[in-house]
Amino acid sequence: MSAISQASKLRSGAQASSGAQGKHNAGPRWRIWAMRMGPAALFMLFVAAWHLASLRYPPFILPGPAPVAGRFLAELFSGALLYHTGATLSEALPGLLIGALAAFLLGYPIAKSRLADRLLSPFIVASQGIPFIAIAPLLLIWFGPGAAAKIFLCAIVVFFPIAVNIIAGIRSIKPLLRDLFRSMSATHWETFVKLELPAALPMSLTGLRIGATLSMIGAITAEFLGTDRGLGFLINQGRGLYDTELVLVGITATVITALCIYGTVRLAEQWLTGYHR
Amino acid sequence: MSAYLIADAISVTYANGVEALRRFTLEVKRGEFVAVVGPSGCGKSTLLRALAGLIVPSAGQVRLDGHPVTQPSHQVGMLFQEPALLPWRTVEKNIGLPFELGNNASRLPPGDATWLRRRIADLIQLVGLSGFERAYPRELSGGMAQRAALARALVTEPPILLLDEPFGALDALTRETLTAALEGIWRASHTTGVLVTHSIPEAVFLADRIVVSTPRPGQVSGVVEVPLPRPRAWEMERLPEFVEAMQTARSLLRAACCATTTAETGRDVTARAA
Numbered sequence: 037m038s039a040i041s042q043a044s045k046l047r048s049g050a051q052a053s054s055g056a057q058g059k060h061n062a063g064p065r066w067r068i069w070a071m072r073m074g075p076a077a078l079f080m081l082f083v084a085a086w087h088l089a090s091l092r093y094p095p096f097i098l099p100g101p102a103p104v105a106g107r108f109l110a111e112l113f114s115g116a117l118l119y120h121t122g123a124t125l126s127e128a129l130p131g132l133l134i135g136a137l138a139a140f141l142l143g144y145p146i147a148k149s150r151l152a153d154r155l156l157s158p159f160i161v162a163s164q165g166i167p168f169i170a171i172a173p174l175l176l177i178w179f180g181p182g183a184a185a186k187i188f189l190c191a192i193v194v195f196f197p198i199a200v201n202i203i204a205g206i207r208s209i210k211p212l213l214r215d216l217f218r219s220m221s222a223t224h225w226e227t228f229v230k231l232e233l234p235a236a237l238p239m240s241l242t243g244l245r246i247g248a249t250l251s252m253i254g255a256i257t258a259e260f261l262g263t264d265r266g267l268g269f270l271i272n273q274g275r276g277l278y279d280t281e282l283v284l285v286g287i288t289a290t291v292i293t294a295l296c297i298y299g300t301v302r303l304a305e306q307w308l309t310g311y312h313r
Numbered sequence: 314m315s316a317y318l319i320a321d322a323i324s325v326t327y328a329n330g331v332e333a334l335r336r337f338t339l340e341v342k343r344g345e346f347v348a349v350v351g352p353s354g355c356g357k358s359t360l361l362r363a364l365a366g367l368i369v370p371s372a373g374q375v376r377l378d379g380h381p382v383t384q385p386s387h388q389v390g391m392l393f394q395e396p397a398l399l400p401w402r403t404v405e406k407n408i409g410l411p412f413e414l415g416n417n418a419s420r421l422p423p424g425d426a427t428w429l430r431r432r433i434a435d436l437i438q439l440v441g442l443s444g445f446e447r448a449y450p451r452e453l454s455g456g457m458a459q460r461a462a463l464a465r466a467l468v469t470e471p472p473i474l475l476l477d478e479p480f481g482a483l484d485a486l487t488r489e490t491l492t493a494a495l496e497g498i499w500r501a502s503h504t505t506g507v508l509v510t511h512s513i514p515e516a517v518f519l520a521d522r523i524v525v526s527t528p529r530p531g532q533v534s535g536v537v538e539v540p541l542p543r544p545r546a547w548e549m550e551r552l553p554e555f556v557e558a559m560q561t562a563r564s565l566l567r568a569a570c571c572a573t574t575t576a577e578t579g580r581d582v583t584a585r586a587a
């Protein structure tokens with residue numbers, strides 16, 4: 037161990053005895069600091085780099101963080117941002133729900149039956165090979181410019197990761213637990229509700245969490261191809277007008293929304309599977 | 314009295330061709346405690362799974378009270394080799410599980426949730442888990458988890474208790490303590506017991522009768538009576554009856570092992586000669 041880390045360990049020890057830090061094994065002081073402030077510090081670093089870079093380019097190529105933030109607030113208070121975010125969410129969330137439902141309806145039999153696995157799995161894997169940006173126009177032709185095509189695309193995008201996780205979750209149930217349920221004469225329905233669902237829940241929620249962020253990508257990709265609302269529309273509009281600020285505002289709003297959906301699923305996960313920790 | 318639970322010359326061959334049991338016969342009288350002793354891998358778990366109706370033997374038949382056993386029934390409480398607790402349920406919810414499955418709820422005294430709560434509380438006390446009612450399985454030690462599983466096996470008061478090396482994974486001292494506790498619990502529960510184990514002292518301590526099995530494929534190699542009074546205690550270890558039962562069982566076990574080894578060596582020799 038180096039002298040520096042030893043010294044910092046001593047310091048953190050002194051700190052702990054003075055009652056400042058109650059947690060065990062939190063490590064040396066710099067590590068505690070990095071854990072707590074790290075993300076914010078990295079973000080500041082990113083903004084600073086962005087600012088420095090923006091000084092070298094005209095605003096229509098790369099506007100700085102300050103004007104983008106100002107524009108963000110302006111669009112927020114005019115209501116435009118909320119309107120477009122709402123439009124995108126109204127596609128992404130139903131898409132996520134439908135995709136998750138389909139993932140369950142196909143994933144469950146695949147996990148349980150070898151025949152279903154053999155029949156369906158090749159198609160599911162193959163479906164992953166289709167670049168979804170290429171089928172988006174097809175969906176617009178079939179479903180028109182309304183929300184249906186976008187919801188459908190979201191569902192396709194989120195389907196695979198959720199299905200994979202549901203299948204893995206159900207397959208991970210130990211034969212011993214299945215024997216236990218059989219020995220207690222459990223019906224299929226009881227086994228499903230009291231064993232398979234709760235046992236597969238943690239992994240299914242992991243899939244849902246991945247799907248949640250993907251659903252935003254799906255919705256925005258679809259919006260790029262023709263619509264009059266949504267964050268994808270906003271970004272596309274900014275691009276058409278060389279309004280780079282607006283493009284960056286749209287991207288920022290997308291990221292924030294994706295983070296919010298992710299966080300919500302994460303919270304649900306912690307609440308539902310708290311017995312793990 | 315005629316036998317209550319019978320394995321009548323059962324053979325079990327798994328799908329991968331492994332012959333786990335060969336014409337194994339076991340007769341257990343009502344209220345009796347029988348231990349089956351055999352080396353690891355001789356098909357002990359397989360025997361219990363067949364007795365529980367979890368697998369149907371490829372030949373022979375399991376009968377319970379004269380009726381063939383073809384599927385699991387409420388008559389049997391089973392304690393597996395591992396605790397098999399549901400990690401998302403607390404100890405008391407795990408113990409109450411059997412009443413939620415297979416129409417067991419209808420076997421509760423009419424409309425009586427308080428009865429069930431009392432029963433679970435009593436069992437938790439009986440197995441020595443007081444204070445851990447609301448604990449999740451990850452918060453339990455291996456021995457505590459197995460005790461919770463024992464309480465769950467007992468909760469519906471099944472007339473038959475099947476025990477698969479329940480304390481096999483524990484240290485020697487804990488194992489002795491829990492074995493003694495199990496003897497008391499079993500006496501209080503008035504059930505018929507079948508224990509499989511590879512520990513001879515454990516078998517002698519718990520059982521009225523010990524059936525010794527050969528290595529795989531499991532066959533009966535001999536039976537040892539244990540004429541010790543109940544309640545049992547580890548102090549009895551020095552009694553001549555205890556010592557004799559141990560020695561008989563051990564020599565039966567050894568004879569069975571050697572016999573197979575010779576048979577296999579013989580086959581090897583013929584194969585090489587051919």
Ligand SMILES: Nc1ncnc2c1ncn2[C@@H]1O[C@H](COP(=O)(O)OP(=O)(O)OP(=O)(O)O)[C@@H](O)[C@H]1O
Pocket residue numbers: 327328329331332333351352353354355356357358359360394511529
């Ligand atoms: N589901 C299964 N499929 C195929 N073979 C199996 C299966 N279960 C057990 N076996 C085989 O059957 C034989 C007996 O297994 P079993 O689990 O009954 O032994 P055991 O006496 O309980 O061993 P242990 O004392 O180690 O628990 C073993 O050789 C094992 O490989």
Ligand SMILES: [Mg+2]
Pocket residue numbers: 357358359394477478
């Ligand atoms: Mg076993």
